[in-house]
Amino acid sequence: MNIEQEESGAASPIKRRRFFSWLTIGWISFSAAAGGFLTMIIRFLFPNVLFEPPQSFKVGFPGDFQINEVDERFKQSQAVWIVRTNDGIYALSTVCTHLGCTPNWLITDSKFKCPCHGSGFRKSGINFEGPAPRPLERYKITLAEDGQIIIDKSVKFQYEKGQWDSPEAFLTV
């Protein structure tokens, strides 16, 4: 078979133009199938049901918290420390900002100390030792109508972005 014959398409059962349209259809369906499978695989990575405690919860009345004490009652269940100072109350996240371990509150040293790489945070949440690059995050804290404190973990306040000045980051009592 020489080149001229092939170009004229006289000798082949499928014409050149038709071959290309079949090829196009083939590639489109292959890409669609592959894309569909890929979508399903990516979808499979996300859980259907997520068992999480509600992000917003009541922790009790302001009078339940002692001044100058770090309340650890909600560390286990909600990953929150509630700290009351002379002026008011704030809620600190228990996730270390270095690599996400849970620090311990050392009452004698008055600091949060992370057991993984030694980061230390003051009672305010400010980082002062070890490798943690930024302070602990604070959560939204407000009063409910019945006078109880509501903490909303879906709203975070980061010190390095200047968000701790927000009225919702600190509950004045």
Add this chain to the structure above:
Amino acid sequence: MFDWLKEIINLLSTPSISFTLLAVIIPFVFPPTDWFEKWHRRLGLHHLWSIRGGWGLFGLITAFLVFGFFDENFGKILSKPDNVPIMMLIYFVFFFVWLSMHSAYANDARLARGEKVEEDYGPDEKVLVWPDLVYIELTALVLMTVFLIIWSVGLPAPLEEPANPSLSPNPAKAPWYFLGLQEMLVYFDPWLAGVIFPTFIIVGLMALPYIDDNPKASGYYSFANRRVSIFIFMFGFLALWIFLIVVGTFFRGPNWNFFGPFEEWSIAKVVPLTNVNLSEYVWVKLLRIGLPSHWLVRESVGIIMLLLYFGVIPVVLARGKLRGLVERLGPTSYALIIFLALAMVFLPIKMYLRWTINLKYIIAIPEAFFNI
């Protein structure tokens, strides 16, 4: 009894002291230049690689571990099932370094006398893959499996309570092979110590065949022909990897504080530390004008210092001491080598800065999650 000895060992184990000792000793043990070579011989360190020296070192390590085993505090750490691999690591690293250096010195002596190296059997002598090599591999495989089964039956992995994200064990330790990384994480931002540096290590090791163009000592042990390469590798391997693993295993206790081997792991140990960023040192303590509000101005000192470190030092070296290397390898390979070398030396520099002036980050931009 022996309390004074334990006190001395505790003091010497402090990372700043023990790392400095190690960094000073390594060039004398693996001498990269004629001057170090002279002192290596004069101090008699070449005897370390003789058979008698090998047994001596083996005895010394074992005596120390036995001594430690009978100590109340060190014994607890040594007898922990998790730490068995570290004990094996100490002996294996010692044995293989000794074996290769022993063979290398023997070959160097042969080459100096004009003889052939030990591995050179001539062109007619050969070993077949099948059956010779495959049989050896099969035997090794079976023995290793037996060993692993005995080990796992004899020292079962401890089953702990279900994982709880709100409760990190104290101290929380990575698997032993990651303890070097965990130790690096004390000094660096996670993405640097956890991602960038490990990548550099792997890429650097992969690039070795392209970096090292020395045809000598290929296929046989030799020290004299590649003493600089061996020194650099040994420094990176022993001081920046094995040492960090040993520190992470034996010397890091509750709250990731440092503890000497004979010190009790007390949760109440208080180590006063306040780490300060370079920007604070410059703007607040030195110039006393307060931190500039824009991060680019605030971190300009650190950025300039890093640019000088990674940009100017290679150029200065290329025009000075390393001129020969640039001419032999060309600018691209030189740039790659010097960048990897500077990145490697950056780790001890940062460790020293932390130990001496409590420096936290040279560049700290928490706004963009970028800290060096």
